[in-house]
Amino acid sequence: xSAEIAIDSSAKASQKAVESTMLSPRFYTTDFAAMDRLDVSxxxxxxxxxxxxxxxxxxxxxxxxxxxxxQEVAERFSQVSxxxxxxxxxxxxxxxxxxxxxxxxxxxxxxxxENPDIKQLMRYMARxxxxxxSFINQSLKDFGLGIDLGDLKRTKAYTYFKPKYIFYATxxxxxxxxARYITIYRQLExxxxxxxxxxxxxxxxxxxxxxxxxxxxxxxxxxxPHLLRGGNVYWIRFFLLAVYATMYVRxxxxxxxxxxxxxxxxxxxxxxxxxxxxxTKQVFPVxxxxxxxxxxxxxxxxxxxxxxxxxxxxxxxxxGTLRRAGWxxxxxxxxxxxxxxxxxxxxxxxxxxxxxxx
Numbered sequence: 001x002s003a004e005i006a007i008d009s010s011a012k013a014s015q016k017a018v019e020s021t022m023l024s025p026r027f028y029t030t031d032f033a034a035m036d037r038l039d040v041s042x043x044x045x046x047x048x049x050x051x052x053x054x055x056x057x058x059x060x061x062x063x064x065x066x067x068x069x070x071q072e073v074a075e076r077f078s079q080v081s082x083x084x085x086x087x088x089x090x091x092x093x094x095x096x097x098x099x100x101x102x103x104x105x106x107x108x109x110x111x112x113x114e115n116p117d118i119k120q121l122m123r124y125m126a127r128x129x130x131x132x133x134s135f136i137n138q139s140l141k142d143f144g145l146g147i148d149l150g151d152l153k154r155t156k157a158y159t160y161f162k163p164k165y166i167f168y169a170t171x172x173x174x175x176x177x178x179a180r181y182i183t184i185y186r187q188l189e190x191x192x193x194x195x196x197x198x199x200x201x202x203x204x205x206x207x208x209x210x211x212x213x214x215x216x217x218x219x220x221x222x223x224x225p226h227l228l229r230g231g232n233v234y235w236i237r238f239f240l241l242a243v244y245a246t247m248y249v250r251x252x253x254x255x256x257x258x259x260x261x262x263x264x265x266x267x268x269x270x271x272x273x274x275x276x277x278x279x280t281k282q283v284f285p286v287x288x289x290x291x292x293x294x295x296x297x298x299x300x301x302x303x304x305x306x307x308x309x310x311x312x313x314x315x316x317x318x319x320g321t322l323r324r325a326g327w328x329x330x331x332x333x334x335x336x337x338x339x340x341x342x343x344x345x346x347x348x349x350x351x352x353x354x355x356x357x358x
Contacts, residue, residue: 013145025098032112040223054124063135072198087257096136103129168239174214179275181207194262286343298338305331
């Protein structure tokens with residue numbers, strides 16, 4: 001990580017959260033009228049069961065810090081290197097921004113639709129994401145790096161996505177979030193000496209919120225099957241690749257974070273991809289062939305390209321700008337080649353809902 005983005009103050013943390021890059025989480029807005037027209041009546045029984053689960057709110061008491069939390073931070077986190085500290089802070093800020101992005105989007109949909117099914121769902125999901133973001137922010141405040149979420153909402157750029165893009169991207173985001181959190185939790189459950197910060201103790205029940213959010217979008221898409229056919233399959237392929245590639249490159253820029261947990265970035269990422277592939281078979285008629293040598297080589301090349309772009313940015317000047325443009329073109333070409341790699345096709349299961357089993 002370059003020194004120019006070292007996170008050593010609340011202002012720097014906020015600056016990191018508000019930046020818009022290919023790898024940073026984004027804030028979204030959408031077509032609220034189209035969201036209002038959604039119909040989930042084809043899966044009414046499954047939908048009502050899920051709403052009952054949300055109403056039960058089995059995590060209402062989960063996001064409470066124990067008295068030992070601050071003590072563990074002082075005892076365990078103080079032992080990590082300054083470089084690892086920076087990677088972990090980047091991880092917290094990225095995670096907070098991602099969770100808060102969901103909170104904002106779901107709350108805006110809630111306020112702008114009349115459809116009672118969608119309105120109810122969005123209220124519940126905004127509630128959950130608000131808890132997640134606030135819990136992470138409290139850990140940033142332990143280091144004097146708390147982020148003003150109201151200011152972040154006002155200052156960060158928003159990206160417009162059609163509702164179907166929201167469904168594909170957010171479904172994937174929630175499910176891959178589950179896979180990431182449960183993989184970390186299981187690793188640290190087996191190796192508690194590697195748990196350098198207490199926030200990881202909360203990941204098991206936390207990731208089940210992510211799983212349930214993904215299930216909600218799964219029901220929406222399965223109740224509206226035109227979203228999963230024809231030309232939309234090409235969009236599904238795009239978002240699968242975009243989400244996997246972004247995760248791979250981002251994670252490989254933070255290798256010390258995984259090493260500290262006893263993980264290796266590449267094997268961790270492919271474990272998460274494998275879990276996510278198995279989950280997304282409930283909705284998507286295609287999945288990426290993550291074990292194909294060309295796929296693996298392509299992701300590795302994207303990471304190499306990102307490191308070269310970072311170096312060109314640090315160099316600055318005309319030559320640095322030209323180098324960045326050249327590597328950006330190489331990145332686009334690599335992504336296109338990956339997009340046209342053969343994918344795996346499969347039929348959708350009759351049972352729409354899934355239970356977390358990893």
